[in-house]
Amino acid sequence: MVPAESQAGQHRIVVVGGGAAGLQLATQLGDALGRKGRAHVTLVDRARTHIWKPLLHEVAAGSLDIGHHAVDYLHHAHEHHFRYRIGEMIGLDRAARTVQLAASHDAEGREVTPERSVPYDTLVMAVGSTTNDFGTPGVAEHAIALDTQAQAVRFHQRLVNAMLRAHTQTGPVRPGQLHVTVIGAGATGTELAAELHRTLRHVVSTGLDRIDPDKDLKITLVEAADRILPAVPHRLSAEVMALLTKIGVEVRVRARVTEVRADGVALADGAFIPSELVVWAAGVKAPPFLKDIGGLETTRTNQLVVTPTLQTTRDPDIFAVGDCAYLVEAGSDTPVPPRAQAAHQQASYLVKQIPAKIDGRPLIPFKYRDFGSLVSLGEYSTVGSLMGFIQGKNMFIAGLFARLMYRSLYKMHQQALHGTVKTALDALARALTRRTEPRIKLH
Numbered sequence: 001m002v003p004a005e006s007q008a009g010q011h012r013i014v015v016v017g018g019g020a021a022g023l024q025l026a027t028q029l030g031d032a033l034g035r036k037g038r039a040h041v042t043l044v045d046r047a048r049t050h051i052w053k054p055l056l057h058e059v060a061a062g063s064l065d066i067g068h069h070a071v072d073y074l075h076h077a078h079e080h081h082f083r084y085r086i087g088e089m090i091g092l093d094r095a096a097r098t099v100q101l102a103a104s105h106d107a108e109g110r111e112v113t114p115e116r117s118v119p120y121d122t123l124v125m126a127v128g129s130t131t132n133d134f135g136t137p138g139v140a141e142h143a144i145a146l147d148t149q150a151q152a153v154r155f156h157q158r159l160v161n162a163m164l165r166a167h168t169q170t171g172p173v174r175p176g177q178l179h180v181t182v183i184g185a186g187a188t189g190t191e192l193a194a195e196l197h198r199t200l201r202h203v204v205s206t207g208l209d210r211i212d213p214d215k216d217l218k219i220t221l222v223e224a225a226d227r228i229l230p231a232v233p234h235r236l237s238a239e240v241m242a243l244l245t246k247i248g249v250e251v252r253v254r255a256r257v258t259e260v261r262a263d264g265v266a267l268a269d270g271a272f273i274p275s276e277l278v279v280w281a282a283g284v285k286a287p288p289f290l291k292d293i294g295g296l297e298t299t300r301t302n303q304l305v306v307t308p309t310l311q312t313t314r315d316p317d318i319f320a321v322g323d324c325a326y327l328v329e330a331g332s333d334t335p336v337p338p339r340a341q342a343a344h345q346q347a348s349y350l351v352k353q354i355p356a357k358i359d360g361r362p363l364i365p366f367k368y369r370d371f372g373s374l375v376s377l378g379e380y381s382t383v384g385s386l387m388g389f390i391q392g393k394n395m396f397i398a399g400l401f402a403r404l405m406y407r408s409l410y411k412m413h414q415q416a417l418h419g420t421v422k423t424a425l426d427a428l429a430r431a432l433t434r435r436t437e438p439r440i441k442l443h
């Protein structure tokens, strides 16, 4: 292993995972501590660019061009006074206080960076989550998850290719040829189903006139629970269900998937849904390499168990934030949910607490504030429920206000990364270029 460089005397903060939580944290710690030389901040990520994960279903559907939203880690780190090191974390040596990174390779298989170790004084784990297929046969081989940029882009390319194939073939479109089945009607699956419904029709309208949108295109959303969006209030779930049905998305609830095959999805009741493309969006778990890593306490789904100050239960020098952290707050019987709003709040919290830890001051506990749930059905609608707005009750919202609220979470993330002025300029530039660019990506 080649030890990574460090600067003598400076407190070394290493953040592993540059996603919703980790990139915000590294940016703000870099600006606050790195700039003044109070600490040496390093961000490790296996990817070279960051894309905010809740945008991935739009990338998959083709309504968002990844190039317009990706943040280049190396450049961003330079601007915000922290170091970026590419590499996939594969191990942790708590005695030596080092993180082990695997070697990275280019598309031709040539080594780009060697296997190495990165030393830390304070470590923050922010490696997010991956899809949980619960061991269902065929998922790994035949279904696509939306965990990474590469997966979302691959899904989109397969979708466009399927449309082009159907348009140019000599015979008629066969059953299932242009069907997409989305498994899991949580927010990700539900939003993807609505977005796909719209973009598929748009692609057809660009000249693929041998495809009949009403006859040939089909989106099916499959959910094992007795309603879609099981984690949100009933009214919200019912509104979304009515909207999906109205636009023609087939919704199957109480439907348990037993196998995903090359040509479709088998259900426990014996039914079979022919499908060209299958998306698996039914549940998450923390990355498998976290299981018992370095002797830390982890859950059955590999999350790192943390105290109210987000420190791991067996090592106060190691914090965990975002989807990979397991925190049950005092007075609550459910853990903080794996959501972008939790990742954002935890990153904002640690920006203040890590300097306190370095200075030897006591840390105050983290308090999660649930602002409610918002579901975007693309251009069809956005609906949601805001928590505690009227005398502690939920308030149902829909339409433009809900859409603005939905977008504001991403704006908050951008603001944390780039500041208010750059975020506003970026929004303006995007509004202008939207007039000249295709609305759906066709390649």
Ligand SMILES: Cc1cc2nc3c(=O)[nH]c(=O)nc-3n(C[C@H](O)[C@H](O)[C@H](O)COP(=O)(O)OP(=O)(O)OC[C@H]3O[C@@H](n4cnc5c(N)ncnc54)[C@H](O)[C@@H]3O)c2cc1C
Pocket: 016, 017, 018, 019, 020, 021, 022, 044, 045, 046, 047, 050, 052, 053, 054, 055, 056, 057, 087, 088, 089, 090, 126, 127, 128, 129, 146, 147, 187, 188, 287, 289, 321, 322, 323, 324, 338, 339, 340, 341, 342, 343, 374
């Ligand atoms: C399609 C989709 C839609 C969503 N929509 C919403 C929504 O509307 N609202 C909401 O609140 N939440 C939503 N979520 C959930 C939200 O995206 C996550 O809760 C949030 O991104 C978690 O942030 P995080 O920082 O913990 O992890 P992530 O943002 O996933 O970042 C993890 C980072 O760690 C890196 N990494 C992983 N493993 C390693 C390793 N071994 N070594 C180095 N780096 C590693 C990854 O490359 C990544 O950059 C959605 C998720 C998806 C997939």
